[in-house]
Amino acid sequence: MRTVSGAHRIVVVGAGLAGLSAALHLRGSGKDVTVLERDDAVGGRVGAYPGPGYEIDNGATVLTMPELIDDALAAVGADRLSVDPELRITRLSPAYHARFADGTSIDVHSDPAIMTAEITRVCGPDEAKRYLRLRAWLADIFDAEFDRFMDASFDSPLDLVSSPAALRDLARLLRLGGFGRLGAQVDRRITDPRLRRVFTFQALYAGVAPARALAVYGAIAHMDTSLGVFSVDGGMRSVARAMAGALVAAGGRLELGRTVSSLDFVGGRVDGVRTEDGQRFACDAVVLTPDTPVVDGLLPHRRRRVLAAPSAVVLHGSIPTDVSRRWQAQHHHVIDFGAEWDRTFDEMTRPRGRGRLMSDPSLLLTRPALSDPGQRFERDGVEHEPLSVLAPCPNLDSAPFAWAQLAAPYRDELLDVLDRRGYRGIADRFRVDHLDTPATWAALGMQAGSPFSSAHIFRQTGPFRRRNLDPAVPGVVLAGSSTVPGVGVPTVLLSGRLAAERLGVPRVRRGRAQTTPSLH
The missing domain is CATH 3.50.50.60 (FAD/NAD(P)-binding domain)
Incomplete structure (x- = not known):
């Protein structure tokens, strides 16, 4: 090197x-x-955004x-x-709560026994057995690539074949199907479409639709679903x-x-x-x-x-706890999936100005005070908690929208969607203090207005x-x-x-x- x-x-x-x-x-x-x-x-x-009486994370909220x-x-x-x-880092259990358009939900646990029981409850014992096989494959993918691909610098692609050890690692990844498609590899191992989403949505972190992502990015799903997601006090x-x-x-x-x-x-x-x-x-x-x-x-x-990854619209603000406590989902991270899946990714990743906003959005809600009650605060005599809502969207190369005009209407549309999905009161009571769009990220020097590089x-x-x-x-x-x-x-x-x-x-x-x- x-x-x-x-x-x-x-x-x-x-x-x-x-x-x-x-x-x-x-x-x-x-x-x-x-x-x-x-x-x-x-x-x-x-970093952080200041709000009236509180602070909220301005970016990444998922720690592995x-x-x-x-x-x-x-x-x-x-x-x-x-x-x-005071820097306390705690494993979340569940790591995520996943909600689906058919009204069902799955708690995503890193503990294999607890997750097996959850999948048995929702999807049946046969799918639970398939989950264990998928879990083992994801672990193998992670172990095969961590030292060689993730924790490594490269002077040339020839570094992958520069030594007997490198050749062994490369051969192992090839045997595992690591250079195939993540979606196809997951589909081979589990059959329930809800679980398939749980174990492939992480490809969006890498900026690629699950159907197109390399299977080596199963390592991200492994970090999320097996190694655990953590919360940080403060x-x-x-x-x-x-x-x-x-x-x-x-x-x-x-x-x-x-x-x-x-x-x-x-x-x-x-x-x-x-x-x-x-x-x-x-x-x-x-x-x-x-x-x-x-x-x-x-x-x-x-x-x-x-080629830049897709971007995101993020709503940061606060909501009275007497509203949020009535919601069915009471978890630090909630993934609220729309009914559509493949179409959603197609809309966001169309090239050369043909991108579209999600017609049936899948959204990430983060409520850090559920793990760290110290983040709750009072305003005007009413207890509030911080809340972030993230909606993936096309980057500015894919869709050069006029976000200065679009941001507020799209914010209202997303909140109406959530209100209809059972988050009653969010459209009226969620005070959005910071609204990030691809224009925000572009102004900060990020390519094509994407925070995912x-x-x-x-x-x-x-x-x-x-x-x-x-x-x-x-x-x-x-x-x-x-x-x-x-x-x-x-x-x-x-x-x-x-x-x-x-x-x-x-x-x-x-x-x-x-x-x-x-x-x-």
Whole structure:
């Protein structure tokens, strides 16, 4: 693996999870580290929005593999308790509550015995046996690809066949059908259409319809449904704040409100970072974590255009608890599926301006106060709780809608849909304080207005994804969702560590979550 030699002074651009992970691993090896963040708070896509009397996560709400947070903290000799005694991370049970258009529902548990009982209740004992076979296959996919595809940098696609061990891992994935289609592989193993949705909707995180996604992305379903989904007291934003605190305590430098305007190069190698306020930060190397358009604007040559993932409309706000407590679904994460499935993905992923909004939306509702009651608050003498509603939608390449005019009517349409589905009072009583659309993400420098970066189609996966080290720009290393290994909280944490390794930080294996028993 190529590395950058002689780099001691490192500037990290961006204080999201990728940047903070990179900074902690770099600082833990003795590097002089400065993190520059354009916002006035850390977090990036796990930051916060302020509301009247409360805060709410502004981005990712689903946490898997929290041991990767521990790994980053441990790089500077810290742990969760030492950086923030209030940073409690708890496994959710169920991870999700899935509701379907026929009126049925399934609680999605990571514990195999509990999940087997749930599937037996809803789908029958034969489908429960099939679930166990699917669970074992998902675990095998995850174990076969984690070290070789997820926790790895690539200098070339030839890295996949560069050693006997690499060939063995590749052969194992081929035997498992990892380069087939995820939808087809899941359909072979389970028959109930509701369960098929539960174990394939995660492909949307990778920016691909389940029917088209590579089966290797069954690893995401494994993380969600077997390794577990976790909640964080104080919200996901607390993770970024704890990581930033550990960095500063270890001697790292954090500069907020610093928007990077350019990089300085001497002899073709980066030697400084300039900010819009006229400051210059000398360095031997830089780690860039923003999305593709921002990164390309800082580099001296153009890149090939990539296909962006679908985007999302997200409603952030609060609702009186006397309204929300009457809803049938009382869970941290609720996936409310529409009747349509394949058509929904087709509508969102049509190319070249032909995309459409979901005609029968499937939505994710997140109510963090159900796991962390401390997030409830009073306003005007009435108890409220934070609430987020996420609706996948086309990106701006697929559908260049005028979101300034469309946002409010679409918000009202989504709330009417939910009200009809049994969330009585949501249309009238849900106060939406922040409404994010593809236009929001585009204004933040995200490609095609998508917070999910480059879609994980074959040509943008693994060794074909944008590399985190480009020999044409010495001293520049990438981290974040646009490079390897890709989109998602665990993967961007990994990307930070991989970026640090490119800068000469030796790998220290502290272990990772083991696959839970599959009850064969």
